[in-house]
Amino acid sequence: MTLSVWLSVLAFLVAVCILVTVHEFGHFWVARLLGFKVLRFSVGFGAPLWKRVAGPDKTEYVLAAIPLGGYVKMLDEREGPVEPSEVHRAFNRRPHWQRIVVLLAGPAFNILFAIVVLAGVLMVSGMNEVRPLIDAVTAGSPAARAGLSSGDEIVAVNGKAVPGMTGVVLGLLDGVTDRAPVSLTARDAQGRQRTVQLDLGTVAQRRQLSEPAALLTGLGIHFFVPTPPPVLGVVEPDGPAARAGLRSGDRIVSINGDPVADFDALATRIRAHPGDSLTLQYLRDGQPYTARVTAAAEEHDGVRIGRIHVQPQLNVPYPPSMLHHVVLGPLGALSQATVQAWDMTTLQGRLVWRMLVGQVSLKNLSGPITMAQLAGDSAGAGTSAFLGYLVLVSLALGFMNLLPIPILDGGQVVMQIIEWIKGSPLSERAQAAGQQVGFAMVGLLLLLALFNDIARQFG
Numbered sequence: 001m002t003l004s005v006w007l008s009v010l011a012f013l014v015a016v017c018i019l020v021t022v023h024e025f026g027h028f029w030v031a032r033l034l035g036f037k038v039l040r041f042s043v044g045f046g047a048p049l050w051k052r053v054a055g056p057d058k059t060e061y062v063l064a065a066i067p068l069g070g071y072v073k074m075l076d077e078r079e080g081p082v083e084p085s086e087v088h089r090a091f092n093r094r095p096h097w098q099r100i101v102v103l104l105a106g107p108a109f110n111i112l113f114a115i116v117v118l119a120g121v122l123m124v125s126g127m128n129e130v131r132p133l134i135d136a137v138t139a140g141s142p143a144a145r146a147g148l149s150s151g152d153e154i155v156a157v158n159g160k161a162v163p164g165m166t167g168v169v170l171g172l173l174d175g176v177t178d179r180a181p182v183s184l185t186a187r188d189a190q191g192r193q194r195t196v197q198l199d200l201g202t203v204a205q206r207r208q209l210s211e212p213a214a215l216l217t218g219l220g221i222h223f224f225v226p227t228p229p230p231v232l233g234v235v236e237p238d239g240p241a242a243r244a245g246l247r248s249g250d251r252i253v254s255i256n257g258d259p260v261a262d263f264d265a266l267a268t269r270i271r272a273h274p275g276d277s278l279t280l281q282y283l284r285d286g287q288p289y290t291a292r293v294t295a296a297a298e299e300h301d302g303v304r305i306g307r308i309h310v311q312p313q314l315n316v317p318y319p320p321s322m323l324h325h326v327v328l329g330p331l332g333a334l335s336q337a338t339v340q341a342w343d344m345t346t347l348q349g350r351l352v353w354r355m356l357v358g359q360v361s362l363k364n365l366s367g368p369i370t371m372a373q374l375a376g377d378s379a380g381a382g383t384s385a386f387l388g389y390l391v392l393v394s395l396a397l398g399f400m401n402l403l404p405i406p407i408l409d410g411g412q413v414v415m416q417i418i419e420w421i422k423g424s425p426l427s428e429r430a431q432a433a434g435q436q437v438g439f440a441m442v443g444l445l446l447l448l449a450l451f452n453d454i455a456r457q458f459g
Contacts, residue, residue, distance in 0.1 A: 017067050037086060041062070075089055129165070183198070210364065254280075274307075278292070371393070
């Protein structure tokens, strides 16, 4: 496996272990606080890699071999005989409200963890918003028909002010997946504001816009992004550039004597010379050098193009004029983190419901392959980006576990409420049936998510 694949796997496993530990610690801590007896706290499944017994209850703390989940095992008469002196501490003997609180503690800790981490990031870095400035509009698109044009800046979606690019994208996603009209308030270069309405077509056309990476392209909106400089980011091993001695960080100055302004110009020039020998002038550590590179001739969409197997630098910074920075103190950061966590969680709820009723594409479900790639990308982009990834996944994990599916915390809460109202435990047959339905539902979701992952890998 390549280094990037190893980074993705490692970052994903680190993220899973952190978030599972947070989730299970929520169950564990609240259970102990309310007087339940906890027998085991395990991060991971399968054979123990490390185990320690500690505390007055001789609780087992376990790190297991399969780091894709975890569990807290409590004393329970339904799972084996219980000493008479400890019956009152068994899960099935505790008041229903306490059982429900313990079950909700896991998702609650994931959400609280996300808020705390996000507040810390905001307190250190402040709020950094990119201006949603339109660079181009596709002819004949919904944006063009609405009258949007290059130079417009989106300031509100459906009447709600948006501070930056993230707010616009989330607002558009929320709007196009609903059945209501979507309006945008734009400010032109002269500072004049106007509100336009997007014609999004049928429910099927709206659903298509909800597919991954289809939203802005489908609407015909192309926001300003900084052009990568002609600096090499990744130089693929054994590629034409690597064989010519080029390295990551080299800045290409010219090709065959013609100046190169940016990476797009570099790529365009090389594509036009499949199989040709090119003279590249470049700077390394401020010193000029020259390399002879023979561009590989490859087929792309039925066209023969040249390639030297290099990639641009990632995370090209925006110019200061495109950024809006707000410094936040501890209380301001905590308040803003809470608002953002609430907005993201409620948006998840709306999107899941709309997915169930056919308004959101099922292609949005992502499995472990996509999640690992995102983990690797965020880890490669720096600490702040990886913490942002943890925030998003922690909120998703907390929300997912609240769904009323029998094997998840939300489903267990529903069963406890039924028992409470009924006045007696559910039969073993009903519990077994619920577990089977839960496993089937989660299994189908995982299979669909994995199918989506594989489909993305093959384009």
